[in-house]
Amino acid sequence: MAEPNIIVIEDDRNLNALLSGQLAEEGFRVTSAHSCREGRALLEGSEPNLMIIDIRLPDGDGFEFIRQYGEIFPIIVLTAYGTVDQAVEAVQAGASDYLLKPISFDALKVAIGRALATVELKRDVQYWQKRAQKDLNVTIVGNSPKVAHMRHLIELYAVTDSSLLIVGESGVGKELVAHAIHKKSDRKNGRFVAVDCDPAQESNVAQELFGEEQTMRGGARREGMLAIAQNGTIYVNNVAEMSLALQSKLLRVMETGTFRRVGGTQDLVTNVRILAATSSNLQARIADDRFRSELFYRLNAFCIEVPPLRDRLTDVPLLAEHFLKYRNFQRGIDKRLAADTIAALTDYAWPGNVRELRNAIERGVIMSGQEEEITAAHVGISATRSAAGDHGGVVLGFDYEPTMEEVRDHYIRMLLRRYDGNRRKVAGILGISERNTYRLVGKLEVDGETGGLGGAAE
Numbered sequence: 001m002a003e004p005n006i007i008v009i010e011d012d013r014n015l016n017a018l019l020s021g022q023l024a025e026e027g028f029r030v031t032s033a034h035s036c037r038e039g040r041a042l043l044e045g046s047e048p049n050l051m052i053i054d055i056r057l058p059d060g061d062g063f064e065f066i067r068q069y070g071e072i073f074p075i076i077v078l079t080a081y082g083t084v085d086q087a088v089e090a091v092q093a094g095a096s097d098y099l100l101k102p103i104s105f106d107a108l109k110v111a112i113g114r115a116l117a118t119v120e121l122k123r124d125v126q127y128w129q130k131r132a133q134k135d136l137n138v139t140i141v142g143n144s145p146k147v148a149h150m151r152h153l154i155e156l157y158a159v160t161d162s163s164l165l166i167v168g169e170s171g172v173g174k175e176l177v178a179h180a181i182h183k184k185s186d187r188k189n190g191r192f193v194a195v196d197c198d199p200a201q202e203s204n205v206a207q208e209l210f211g212e213e214q215t216m217r218g219g220a221r222r223e224g225m226l227a228i229a230q231n232g233t234i235y236v237n238n239v240a241e242m243s244l245a246l247q248s249k250l251l252r253v254m255e256t257g258t259f260r261r262v263g264g265t266q267d268l269v270t271n272v273r274i275l276a277a278t279s280s281n282l283q284a285r286i287a288d289d290r291f292r293s294e295l296f297y298r299l300n301a302f303c304i305e306v307p308p309l310r311d312r313l314t315d316v317p318l319l320a321e322h323f324l325k326y327r328n329f330q331r332g333i334d335k336r337l338a339a340d341t342i343a344a345l346t347d348y349a350w351p352g353n354v355r356e357l358r359n360a361i362e363r364g365v366i367m368s369g370q371e372e373e374i375t376a377a378h379v380g381i382s383a384t385r386s387a388a389g390d391h392g393g394v395v396l397g398f399d400y401e402p403t404m405e406e407v408r409d410h411y412i413r414m415l416l417r418r419y420d421g422n423r424r425k426v427a428g429i430l431g432i433s434e435r436n437t438y439r440l441v442g443k444l445e446v447d448g449e450t451g452g453l454g455g456a457a458e
Ligand SMILES: Nc1ncnc2c1ncn2[C@@H]1O[C@H](COP(=O)(O)OP(=O)(O)OP(=O)(O)O)[C@@H](O)[C@H]1O
Pocket: 135, 137, 139, 140, 141, 142, 168, 169, 170, 171, 172, 173, 174, 175, 176, 177, 237, 279, 319, 322, 354, 355, 358
């Protein structure tokens, strides 16, 4: 991590040289100025992590800096004994601390340590406030071959510290994958922050990402995620929706590690790993001149595709149990999924992917009320909602008007064929118990009508 950068503004040249020298020996990067004018010139070039300023300067006083920058970086005021009142006033105006001359270097070090720790604390608070709104669980559930492959790539790419593109439909778990990469990387003790590029919120995206400079009237001023994620990872969701102008700025961050706040003129340095995600085809967007190819190639150095849930339906029962366990724990309840529920869940194509499944389980928990067992009806997914291609719909195909019993037996045979004789699944779709299904299938077997499929139970 780069050492903090400190600006010392003190007109007493001996004191300035002494403090700057001692701070440099402590490992800080120090620049010094001897007047307000020189101080402002330094600030035009780069923003410090902290400022030490004499309250009285030949061409003005420290107050103008405190009012302008006091909320952006910590300012420690140096004051002579006779101007203690002014120093107190300075702290009230936003300075983080004041020290009486002659300056004790030990006291100065303590004040600097405290001020920098407060900045970190503020960032932590912002970070945790943001994280608290999210589901903190980062376990990737699933044992299908596709998920196993994904896990393998996560392990490989986590240690590269390179930027990365995560591709997949909405709700498949792209952010979860990004978080898992962060947790396995050398940045794991740093922050993981997410920014969503909602095209309807273009200016907000810029402010969220880069931060916002102090406004003319002293209004909103905030740190962007690039500053908050310092030494950590930033997840840029829906990167395809970013405007070309913002794309250029993001590219600049990746190439130079520098950026500017919205409305700002100073270059700020950041050290973050950028993981971007998209559900759109970026190459098609490049062809339409809607995405910068340079940014694409930078992001796409490594790529992970997160498959849609319909391509890994064997993961559905595990995921469903995982979400239910979480809800049970949260609410102090002990519900379980009925066999028909699991069958119905695995027979559905999940256009909204894992997020839709999570919501379905949450719905099931609520709709089942006091009942311990969550049925397919509670989760609101039934076999007829199946979108799994040729699995949808039922054509009975009688060339005469069948009896109720004939329709039932015909339907059971059809389901047994469709689901390779899996009686649990068939029970789920029929909405009857497995025991009853066995009885009905047994009857068909006695009648010799199952075509050899009725024997396979799960
Ligand atoms: N394999 C998984 N194991 C456990 N939970 C998962 C898994 N995949 C996704 N989830 C959960 O599903 C929800 C949606 O996942 P996530 O937000 O990561 O999807 P996404 O692809 O980033 O969606 P979007 O593109 O819409 O932002 C989250 O609550 C996430 O924790």
